[in-house]
Amino acid sequence: MTKFDAVVVGAGPNGLSAAIALAQAGRSVKVIEGAETIGGGARTMELTRPGFRHDVCSAVHPLGLGSPYFRQLPLEDFGLKWIQPKIPFAHPLSPKEAVFVERSVAATAAQLGTADGEEYSRRIEPLVEDWSKMEPSILGPILRVPKHPLTMAKFGWVGALPAASLVKAFSDEPAKAMISGAAAHAFKPLNRMLTASFGLLYPITAHRFGWPFAEGGSQSIIEALAGYLRSLGGEIEVGRWVKRMSDLPPARATLFDVTPEVLMGIAGDILPNFYRRQLGRFRRGPGTFKVDYALAGEVPWLNKRLGLAGTIHIGSSESIAAAEAAIWKGHRPARPFMMVAQQSMSDPTRAPAGQHTLWAYAHVPGGSTEDFSSGIEQEIENLAPGFKDLIIERCIASPTDLADYNPNYSGGDITGGAYTVMQTVFRPVPGRSPYATPAKGIYLCSSSTPPGAGVHGMCGYWAAQSALKRDLA
């Protein structure tokens, strides 16, 4: 068998990013993917009817465009084009009223009333301006000394708090609901520490980068990464699930784009007992219930401006707080928090002319097999009467379907592991390097490592740096 400097298991965005970083450093590298196609959580498929291109998992990419690693790569030369919807995201308050998070902080603040608008600008504007100083700390292992400690402290002092405190800083529902929706990306009760960081981060990214889609679908990000990797001499093999270490070709380093539980299944017998025990305590987050629609026309939003928003969060500040608290305990939420993305409104390659796709998901208890699609449809119908009549076909995926689709999504957790305080700071386990395991040549490079979930490639980039220092120097 050919010997490689490095083998990467899993061709998700982090696996491919790790492989690129190693190939850029002149190391020979092979990626082995279990599924028949590359992409992990960033595939695009005709899930409903021919001509309707649905993002199977990730759709909205503020951290893809904002990724300091992706920025260095010639991904446009390999076909990636970002598409910016006119409005990054919106949060309806009733069928007719909504907050629109615009590219401009001032235009967003102007919708929040005088006092909340001033509060929003005062908190968000400096963080948007200073993003480039904070970015290396936010998008890397947290336990490094920040290069700009004072700037970082501006984010950290508020971000470390529960989102509920940040929400309380505002008086009225428009700002409260919008911040709650952003904070819900933590998939965690909003009264827990560190959830405010999500409530700040997502509006900051909307102002700084927009919330773009990839033209043609998220798969274009993957094809661009794979194209660049191949141009550097990297190899990719698909259709080979790695079950044990003996399935792998010889290599000085093996980087796993998998979760701790998958790693233990493959390499458990060469990991020391103490590390296995630590990995065994790794906590998974709640689940996601996903629906993709093929639609006969545009969603008939009563508030027409909602059609211009790429992403829409649905829920009141109260219902979001209650839902995130319920799913954390494994309980069914009365009204799940929902996110909707309308890619075909700004990217005509997604659906046949005059027709549309719609991507929606709800936060639900981990492992749930319940069908939440009628609740999701009713929420959209309430804001857009006539929506249900436009549905040509739907494709649903429960948390257990998502886990069957990708072993990394055990229980339908799409964040690579819960954002408990420990697993936000130390991800996956406490230790000096989150990426290197105690076993020689074995690394984790998935979203179960810092900075966590999202299609940004930063976990892969940092894991590769760790391997280059330790086993591939």
Ligand SMILES: Cc1cc2nc3c(=O)[nH]c(=O)nc-3n(C[C@H](O)[C@H](O)[C@H](O)COP(=O)(O)OP(=O)(O)OC[C@H]3O[C@@H](n4cnc5c(N)ncnc54)[C@H](O)[C@@H]3O)c2cc1C
């Ligand atoms: C429904 C849903 C919606 C999402 N929405 C967004 C969004 O809008 N924006 C965003 O930024 N992120 C979103 N995400 C999260 C994002 O998709 C993930 O954070 C990201 O894909 C993680 O990348 P990764 O490379 O770490 O792992 P993955 O993308 O999970 O890739 C891992 C790869 O490893 C392969 N693999 C696993 N085990 C083995 C094995 N034993 N042998 C061989 N191959 C193996 C898998 O098949 C997979 O291809 C969403 C995820 C889901 C599921």
